[in-house]
Amino acid sequence: MDKSAIAMLIFGCTILFGGLTFFTLKAVKVEKKK
Amino acid sequence: MESKRDSWSSRFGFIMSTIGAAVGLGNLWRFPYTAYSNGGGAFLLPYFVALLTAGVPLMIMEFGFGHKMRGANTLAFAKLNRKLEWLGWWPVMIPLVVCSFYSVVIAWCFNYLIFAFKGAWGKDPNEFFSSKFLAISSGPFDFDGLRWKIVLAVALVWFLNYFITKKGISNGIEKACRFMTPALAILMIIITIRGITLPGAAYGLNWFLKPDFSKIMNGKIWISAYAQVFFSTTLAVGVMTAYASYLPKESDIVNNSCITVFANASFDFLAGLCVFSTLGYACYASNLPMDKVIKAGPGIAFVAFPNAINLMPGGALVRAIIGILFFLCLIIAGISSSISMVESFASAYLDKYVNTSRDKLVRNVCLGGFLGSLLFSTGAGVYILDIVDHFIGNYGIALIGFIEVVVLAYVYKAEKMRDEVNKYSDIKVGNWWVYLVKYITPVLFGYMTVDNILSEFKTPYGGYSYLALIVFGWAIAVGIFVIGKILSKKPWPDERVLKIED
Numbered sequence: 416m417d418k419s420a421i422a423m424l425i426f427g428c429t430i431l432f433g434g435l436t437f438f439t440l441k442a443v444k445v446e447k448k449k
Numbered sequence: 450m451e452s453k454r455d456s457w458s459s460r461f462g463f464i465m466s467t468i469g470a471a472v473g474l475g476n477l478w479r480f481p482y483t484a485y486s487n488g489g490g491a492f493l494l495p496y497f498v499a500l501l502t503a504g505v506p507l508m509i510m511e512f513g514f515g516h517k518m519r520g521a522n523t524l525a526f527a528k529l530n531r532k533l534e535w536l537g538w539w540p541v542m543i544p545l546v547v548c549s550f551y552s553v554v555i556a557w558c559f560n561y562l563i564f565a566f567k568g569a570w571g572k573d574p575n576e577f578f579s580s581k582f583l584a585i586s587s588g589p590f591d592f593d594g595l596r597w598k599i600v601l602a603v604a605l606v607w608f609l610n611y612f613i614t615k616k617g618i619s620n621g622i623e624k625a626c627r628f629m630t631p632a633l634a635i636l637m638i639i640i641t642i643r644g645i646t647l648p649g650a651a652y653g654l655n656w657f658l659k660p661d662f663s664k665i666m667n668g669k670i671w672i673s674a675y676a677q678v679f680f681s682t683t684l685a686v687g688v689m690t691a692y693a694s695y696l697p698k699e700s701d702i703v704n705n706s707c708i709t710v711f712a713n714a715s716f717d718f719l720a721g722l723c724v725f726s727t728l729g730y731a732c733y734a735s736n737l738p739m740d741k742v743i744k745a746g747p748g749i750a751f752v753a754f755p756n757a758i759n760l761m762p763g764g765a766l767v768r769a770i771i772g773i774l775f776f777l778c779l780i781i782a783g784i785s786s787s788i789s790m791v792e793s794f795a796s797a798y799l800d801k802y803v804n805t806s807r808d809k810l811v812r813n814v815c816l817g818g819f820l821g822s823l824l825f826s827t828g829a830g831v832y833i834l835d836i837v838d839h840f841i842g843n844y845g846i847a848l849i850g851f852i853e854v855v856v857l858a859y860v861y862k863a864e865k866m867r868d869e870v871n872k873y874s875d876i877k878v879g880n881w882w883v884y885l886v887k888y889i890t891p892v893l894f895g896y897m898t899v900d901n902i903l904s905e906f907k908t909p910y911g912g913y914s915y916l917a918l919i920v921f922g923w924a925i926a927v928g929i930f931v932i933g934k935i936l937s938k939k940p941w942p943d944e945r946v947l948k949i950e951d
Contacts, residue, residue, distance in 0.1 A: 416651035420658035423490030424722075427658075430497055431718050435711040442704050445875050446460060 469785030490660030521796035544790030556602035565772025586828030593828030653729020
């Protein structure tokens with residue numbers, strides 16, 4: 416696989432799955448407090 | 450009136466339902482092809498910018514509006530200003546039209562689910578799809594009778610729409626989506642893992658991810674990225690406003706919006722990985738370049754994917770399992786979206802006519818929808834679907850998005866909405882959000898709308914005759930606006946519901 420494609424894969428996964436995990440964990444934390 | 454309204458039984462259920470509504474058939478074929486044709490990996494940069502500058506802000510706006518007004522589109526806009534009620538009816542007419550052809554595409558998926566058991570599409574999936582299965586006629590006015598296999602499956606889709614939606618929010622949509630959305634994620638992950646472990650997957654992924662930065666300064670790519678985010682997140686059709694109106698008062702609007710938008714985009718990305726790795730294998734096994742293997746739109750699912758399945762190693766059983774999982778994914782994604790379309794109209798109607806029976810209303814909507822779907826189940830169905838989809842997307846959804854954002858930002862006031870959404874939110878939005886919804890987003894949507902109109906008059910869409918474009922395109926696009934206007938003129942049976950609560 417091309418190096419620039421690997422870079423975009425890591426970039427995409429970090430932003431999307433990372434962002435989703437971040438917001439989900441925040442929501443779980445708030446819900447647990449309730 | 451408050452006590453009569455249903456509500457979500459949990460935050461999890463609400464989020465699963467909004468993700469279910471946003472993730473649809475388009476995620477699985479629109480995003481991969483759009484990325485491929487707009488510079489591959491380079492498209493991801495404008496896509497992420499669009500996600501943060503339009504997807505998240507507009508989702509916050511629609512959630513915030515529905516939640517504050519405690520009403521679906523019609524009630525929400527009528528509460529804002531009685532003269533703006535038409536802006537509530539117009540968007541909820543669109544899902545009804547969209548659902549009438551969307552259900553037909555889900556019906557194709559049901560058929561293909563059965564075909565997958567034995568690989569019934571044979572050695573030439575393209576020939577099978579267009580000539581045997583759809584038996585496409587010569588043009589949009591050559592109906593050539595109904596395709597009964599499709600009609601039967603369409604009836605099943607509308608029955609499912611009816612069966613889930615008639616039960617309301619907590620007992621129907623929430624219960625269904627609590628199961629469907631996680632199931633969709635699991636299935637998608639399974640077939641993506643299968644895809645990326647096939648030989649040749651890297652070749653396919655290069656086409657999807659390798660950035661062509663020479664294209665990044667092209668304005669068209671940025672417009673495509675904003676359009677992809679906008680259409681993919683099911684904005685401006687009253688779905689998100691309706692869903693948010695059933696949230697409890699103390700709800701975190703901002704974080705719920707972020708989760709919905711990021712989850713939908715994650716599905717987009719996952720679909721890209723799944724489709725391109727599998728097509729990469731098809732290129733490897735058939736010794737053909739990507740541009741000979743890939744198809745635009747539904748062709749990815751009904752031609753390119755079956756073709757790749759034909760070439761897969763592991764024997765007939767493995768091929769059948771992959772095919773079944775893939776079409777099951779499409780069916781789940783489709784049904785969780787189609788129920789949201791029916792609900793968008795049902796909620797809007799029931800908020801105005803509170804004494805109407807939900808069961809009766811949903812039954813009538815689904816029966817009408819089924820009859821509408823018959824037009825798309827004929828030999829001319831594909832042509833009509835193409836025209837209706839184009840006009841509804843460009844002159845319905847995009848135009849409504851532009852008007853809606855202007856009205857909410859300037860009439861309701863973006864600053865007021867910012868304070869409302871921040872009230873119970875863990876993450877607060879600042880002035881950046883106000884700036885985006887007041888200036889950036891309207892300019893982008895305004896440009897998109899003008900660009901669409903100009904392209905329309907340059908060349909007739911898809912090479913169809915002007916008569917076909919008028920009958921199936923302009924007449925429907927204008928017709929739903931007129932019907933929305935007429936419905937908004939009807940008096941409210943009980944004007945007390947129009948009072949905004951604190």
